[in-house]
Amino acid sequence: MALTIKEQLSSPGGFLKFLIKHNTIFIFIVLVLFSALISDVFFTSVNLSNLLKQVSGIGIISIGMLIVILTGGIDLSVGSMVALLAVTFAILVNTFILPLAILLTIVIGFSLGSVAGYLVAFQKMAPFIATLALMTIARGLGFIYAKGSPITFTTYGGLYMSDFANNSTLGIPNIAIVFFLIVICAMVMLRYNVFGRLIIAIGSNEEASRLSGIKVNKYKFLVYAISGALAATAAIIVASRTNLGSPNMGMAWELDAIAAVVIGGASLNGGKGTAINTLMGVLILGLISNILNLLNVPSYPQQVVKGAIIIFAVLLQKFESK
Amino acid sequence: MKTENSEYRVEMTGISKSFGVVSVLEGVNLRVKHGEIHALLGENGAGKSTLVKILSGVHQKDGGKVLLNGEELNLKNTHEGQVKGISVVYQELSLVNDLSVAENIYLHKLGANKFWMNWKKITKDAQELIDSLGFKIDASARVRDLSIVQKQVVEIAKALSEDTKVLVLDEPTTVFDPTDTQKLFDNLFRLKEKGISIIYISHHLEEIFKIADSITVLRDGVDTGCLPVSETDTDSIIRLMIGRELKDLYPVRNATVGAEPIFEVKNLTAKNNLVHNVSFSVKPGEVLGIAGLGGSGRTETAKLIFGAEKKKSGTLILNGKEIKTKTPVDAVGHQIGFVSEDRKEEGVFLPLSIRRNISVTNFRPISSRLGFLKVDKEYENVLDLIEKLNVKAPSSEVNVGNLSGGNQQKVALAKWLSVDSKVIIIDEPTRGVDVGAKVEIYNLINEVAEKGVGVVVISSDMPEIMGISDRIMVMHKGTFYGELTKDQFSEENILRYSIGKALKTT
Numbered sequence: 001m002a003l004t005i006k007e008q009l010s011s012p013g014g015f016l017k018f019l020i021k022h023n024t025i026f027i028f029i030v031l032v033l034f035s036a037l038i039s040d041v042f043f044t045s046v047n048l049s050n051l052l053k054q055v056s057g058i059g060i061i062s063i064g065m066l067i068v069i070l071t072g073g074i075d076l077s078v079g080s081m082v083a084l085l086a087v088t089f090a091i092l093v094n095t096f097i098l099p100l101a102i103l104l105t106i107v108i109g110f111s112l113g114s115v116a117g118y119l120v121a122f123q124k125m126a127p128f129i130a131t132l133a134l135m136t137i138a139r140g141l142g143f144i145y146a147k148g149s150p151i152t153f154t155t156y157g158g159l160y161m162s163d164f165a166n167n168s169t170l171g172i173p174n175i176a177i178v179f180f181l182i183v184i185c186a187m188v189m190l191r192y193n194v195f196g197r198l199i200i201a202i203g204s205n206e207e208a209s210r211l212s213g214i215k216v217n218k219y220k221f222l223v224y225a226i227s228g229a230l231a232a233t234a235a236i237i238v239a240s241r242t243n244l245g246s247p248n249m250g251m252a253w254e255l256d257a258i259a260a261v262v263i264g265g266a267s268l269n270g271g272k273g274t275a276i277n278t279l280m281g282v283l284i285l286g287l288i289s290n291i292l293n294l295l296n297v298p299s300y301p302q303q304v305v306k307g308a309i310i311i312f313a314v315l316l317q318k319f320e321s322k
Numbered sequence: 323m324k325t326e327n328s329e330y331r332v333e334m335t336g337i338s339k340s341f342g343v344v345s346v347l348e349g350v351n352l353r354v355k356h357g358e359i360h361a362l363l364g365e366n367g368a369g370k371s372t373l374v375k376i377l378s379g380v381h382q383k384d385g386g387k388v389l390l391n392g393e394e395l396n397l398k399n400t401h402e403g404q405v406k407g408i409s410v411v412y413q414e415l416s417l418v419n420d421l422s423v424a425e426n427i428y429l430h431k432l433g434a435n436k437f438w439m440n441w442k443k444i445t446k447d448a449q450e451l452i453d454s455l456g457f458k459i460d461a462s463a464r465v466r467d468l469s470i471v472q473k474q475v476v477e478i479a480k481a482l483s484e485d486t487k488v489l490v491l492d493e494p495t496t497v498f499d500p501t502d503t504q505k506l507f508d509n510l511f512r513l514k515e516k517g518i519s520i521i522y523i524s525h526h527l528e529e530i531f532k533i534a535d536s537i538t539v540l541r542d543g544v545d546t547g548c549l550p551v552s553e554t555d556t557d558s559i560i561r562l563m564i565g566r567e568l569k570d571l572y573p574v575r576n577a578t579v580g581a582e583p584i585f586e587v588k589n590l591t592a593k594n595n596l597v598h599n600v601s602f603s604v605k606p607g608e609v610l611g612i613a614g615l616g617g618s619g620r621t622e623t624a625k626l627i628f629g630a631e632k633k634k635s636g637t638l639i640l641n642g643k644e645i646k647t648k649t650p651v652d653a654v655g656h657q658i659g660f661v662s663e664d665r666k667e668e669g670v671f672l673p674l675s676i677r678r679n680i681s682v683t684n685f686r687p688i689s690s691r692l693g694f695l696k697v698d699k700e701y702e703n704v705l706d707l708i709e710k711l712n713v714k715a716p717s718s719e720v721n722v723g724n725l726s727g728g729n730q731q732k733v734a735l736a737k738w739l740s741v742d743s744k745v746i747i748i749d750e751p752t753r754g755v756d757v758g759a760k761v762e763i764y765n766l767i768n769e770v771a772e773k774g775v776g777v778v779v780i781s782s783d784m785p786e787i788m789g790i791s792d793r794i795m796v797m798h799k800g801t802f803y804g805e806l807t808k809d810q811f812s813e814e815n816i817l818r819y820s821i822g823k824a825l826k827t828t
Contacts, residue, residue: 194685194693201682205671211630211662212683212737213654271673 023316024264024280027309031284035291042294049168052176053241055286057082058256059179059279060234063186064227065257066278070190071223072203072270073127077116078231078257080138082250085109085235087142090151090158090245098157106232112138113228117221131224135254142247150246158243165240175237182230186275199223203270259306260285263313284309328392331356331519332377332488337386339372346372348543349386354488357517359510361530361551364540365563365728365756370523371412373540374490377521378410379403390488404430407487411477411494419466424448426465427480451479456505470497470664471616478506482513489513490521495529496753499615499782500817507533525756527556528785539563560757571757572789573765577772579792580606582642584776585658585745590626590636597622597800600636604745604776609767611791612780615820619800620780621663624747628653628660640744654683659738663749663780665727669734672723676715677704679722679733684741707736712762728752728759735766746770747778752786764790784813798822 035042042048061078068075085105092101112134119130153162165175172180190196198219202209210216239245264281266273288309292302332354339347347369354360364370375381377388379397388395390406397403400410417426424445449461457475465473474497481489491510495503510520510533522534530537531551538548539562546562583603590600597619604610614620625631627638629647638645640656647653653660662668671679681688681700688700704718711732715725722733731752738746751767752760767790771777781787787794794806796819804819815825 192695192697194689194695197678197681197685197695201671201674201678204673205667207668208662208671209682211628211650211660211668213650214682215651271671 023313024277024284027263027313027316028280028284028287031287031291035287035294039291039294042291045171047290047294049171049173049176051286051290052179053173054289055282056173056175056179057234057238057250058253058260058285059282060182060230060237061227061250061253062257062260062278062282063182063275064230065254066186066261066264066266066273066275067190067199067223068127068227069258069261069266069268070203070270070273071199071220072206073120073220073223074131074258074268075113075116075224075227076128076131076254077112077134077138078227078234079250079253079255080135080142081109081112081228081231082235082238082253083247084112084138084142084145085232086239086245086249087146087151087247088245089232089236089239090153091145093158093161094151094154098160101157102236105236106229109232109235110225110229113225113231114221116228117224120224121217121220139247146245146247148247150244150248152244153240158240161236161240162243165237175241178233178237182233183275183279186278190275195219200271204272256285259310263310265317281313284313328389330354330389331358331391332521333387333389333392334373334377335387335389337373337376337388338384339369339376339381340384346543347376350540350543350545351548352521352538352545353548354519354521355535356519357514358535359514359520359522359533361534361537362521362523362540363527363530363537363559363563365758368540368563368756369543370540371492374410374492374521374523377403377488378408378490401430404484407485408490409481409484409486409488410490410492411474411481412492415470415473415477417465417473417476417480420464422462422464423452423459423468423476424461426476427451427461427483429480430484448479448483451483452476455479455482455509457502469617471499471502474498475502478509486518488519488521490523492523493525493754494522495524495526497616499820500784500813501615501821503529525754525760526783527559530559531556563757571761571764571785573761573768575609575768575771575790575792577607577609577768579608580774583639584641584774586637586639587627588637588639590623590638591634592622592626592800593632593634595634595800597626599801600626600797602795602802604778606774606776607771608793609771609777609779609791611787611794612778612797613782613784613787613794613816613820614797614803616782618797618820620797621749622800623797624660624749624778624780627747628658630660654741657742657744659683659741659743659746661731661734661738661746661748661751663753665730665734665753670722670730673721675719675721676708676713676725676733677701677718680704680707680736680740683737703740707740711736711739711766726756726759728755728763731755731759731763732766735763739770743775745776745778747780749780750783751779751781752783760786784816787816788812796820 061082064078065075085108088108089101089105092104116131116134119125120127153159167174169177198214201214202216202219206216238249260281261273261278263284264273264277288306289302292305330353334352337347337350350373352373362370372381376383379400379402427448428444445461452459452461455475459472459475465476474494478494494506498506514520524530534551536548536550539546539559541563584606586603588601591598600623612620622631626633627647629649629652638647645656666672677700681704688703689695708718713729713732715729722730751763755763767777767779779787779790788811792808794811794816795802796804796806796816798820803822806815818825
């Protein structure tokens with residue numbers, strides 16, 4: 001029911017319910033406060049902008065993952081796609097002028113995503129299987145094209161991109177701005193556009209959608225294609241940050257993206273999830289790594305903590321649905 | 323045995339139950355004798371299902387007392403209830419699709435105390451049980467491959483596989499046609515002879531008068547009386563159920579029927595041949611009823627027309643022009659609407675709000691060319707329809723899953739009213755819907771017809787289909803067997819055509 005925040009807070013047990021309902025933001029705030037208390041370095045602009053730079057790539061593919069998950073699907077190929085497309089971009093930027101290289105990379109990303117979309121929507125393949133296959137194909141192709149080693153940017157266009165990716169505007173890293181713009185776009189499309197309405201409808205009841213005259217196949221196809229295009233955008237960003245495209249990039253990123261979307265309260269059955277909460281999920285995951293790094297916790301215990309936080313967040317959502 | 327110690331098999335007194343702030347039951351009493359069929363009646367949301375779930379152990383009561391054979395009962399879960407001999411057949415089917423019929427029937431016993439399963443014996447026992455009910459189902463078949471009617475039978479067989487003392491049936495006949503219903507009733511009488519107490523929940527009052535010994539009526543969480551069936555009649559039961567007189571169940575038809583058909587179907591045949599050579603036409607303002615037994619191809623015909631199933635051949639003509647409906651998208655494009663019989667799976671989006679449900683069929687009037695929603699217009703349209711259909715909900719933002727069956731059905735209909743449909747096909751318009759909402763839905767169908775829409779109604783409910791149709795086509799074995807004009811309407815005539823017999827000549 002649409003209650004205002006004030007009404008929610010004043011109803012019996014309201015504060016607790018409010019916390020549970022908005023648990024993602026709650027966890028985020030607690031983590032920020034905790035981080036600020038525990039480390040002096042946390043609230044420095046250097047650290048914060050590092051944090052944002054680190055999450056932007058995964059953040060962008062998480063938005064793609066969100067729209068796929070909203071339809072009830074999953075896209076396991078995005079991590080490998082980032083690798084293949086980063087290599088592709090490195091080759092293209094060394095060959096063509098910059099705008100053309102960017103455009104081509106995104107078009108190729110869209111096309112690769114379309115393959116998954118075609119298999120899922122028109123060949124009725126299980127999303128898990130179709131994108132699993134594409135995951136290994138993309139990774140393999142990445143290594144083939146790169147001949148096993150990273151490809152460094154050599155042209156003026158490439159240097160311009162790496163400048164862009166490592167600098168800030170008004171104190172915010174440029175690549176984070178790209179990420180935030182994508183989040184805002186997704187928010188608008190999901191909330192105020194028919195596109196969002198339809199993919200959520202498909203995710204919550206595919207058969208009812210079909211019998212309501214919705215072009216179910218078209219939209220299922222589109223979400224994978226868009227996810228591919230977003231993987232391309234993420235690839236351009238991560239390649240530009242390091243000035244090279246490597247087939248080792250984006251390793252296991254699909255899992256982080258899924259985790260971010262789930263921490264953001266989305267349902268893997270589809271039909272439930274928002275862009276702003278996915279953003280929170282991305283930031284929460286980023287914050288955890290960041291603070292553990294500041295505390296000099298080695299990377300193996302970090303993985304354990306990350307997993308524990310995912311479980312905690314999802315358990316909290318269980319309370320929400322009760 | 324303590325069986326004869328008390329007059330009643332089940333005695334529930336002063337039962338109260340609330341979910342959060344919503345109070346569902348407030349001091350309800352229900353007393354069921356040994357070997358009695360006791361009808362539990364009430365509108366949707368009156369608390370029938372909750373009461374039954376307290377009896378079976380799904381929910382725990384907040385207050386009151388439950389006695390079984392005079393002994394107090396405090397069940398913590400359904401397993402304890404089953405051990406005591408309380409079996410429930412719920413409205414929502416609870417079978418495991420990927421297991422066989424036999425495995426489903428004995429699911430609760432699988433892995434009980436033995437390590438190895440005797441599959442042969444289980445399948446044999448299950449087959450005997452089903453055969454004894456008089457239905458034809460292969461016990462080794464997978465549940466997924468069964469029709470909804472067969473699934474319901476399996477559900478009932480499952481409840482009877484135990485040493486059942488109290489059998490609760492929640493709307494068991496909604497999916498049944500008259501022959502199947504009669505078979506079920508015969509079985510219930512047999513069980514009653516054996517001394518089993520049966521609690522029977524139904525919206526079909528005529529059924530109650532056929533089988534029940536006594537009834538208890540619930541209204542808004544309190545019981546409004548328990549009386550023997552012999553001392554009551556339909557009108558007084560309806561008065562107890564809705565608290566007012568209900569004059570005319572079926573509205574007066576005053577739509578002007580056009581001369582030329584708005585929609586014609588010629589020689590429609592399905593790819594799988596389950597439906598063949600179906601031809602009919604419907605005129606603007608006309609309500610055409612399609613009757614027939616379950617499995618006679620009624621729903622399949624509707625889905626064929628709507629493009630939801632594959633056609634082999636056949637012609638569709640809308641307003642004199644031939645149209646093609648390869649997919650539902652095409653059908654909706656030609657302004658044909660379809661309300662499915664399976665409301666929860668195919669009709670509405672349970673986790674989405676009423677607003678999102680209604681808007682889903684037609685975004686054109688409420689969005690810009692780039693697909694951006696004009697939310698003001700959407701609200702206007704949705705609130706208008708909610709008011710017009712009298713959907714009972716606190717706001718348009720309530721999830722449809724939280725509404726009662728009748729209100730869900732209204733939302734499913736509203737979807738097609740927000741588009742200006744030329745033809746609307748409604749499959750089982752009032753399945754699982756209470757009396758009050760039924761009348762509203764009938765009025766709605768009438769209003770839609772008055773606007774010049776061609777309405778096709780498929781229904782297994784004979785009084786209903788005779789009450790609202792101008793003409794009835796009866797299906798038998800996948801094709802139209804005969805047509806009945808208004809003066810020929812009678813249950814007997816519909817049944818004769820349904821089973822492939824000619825009408826009696828008088």
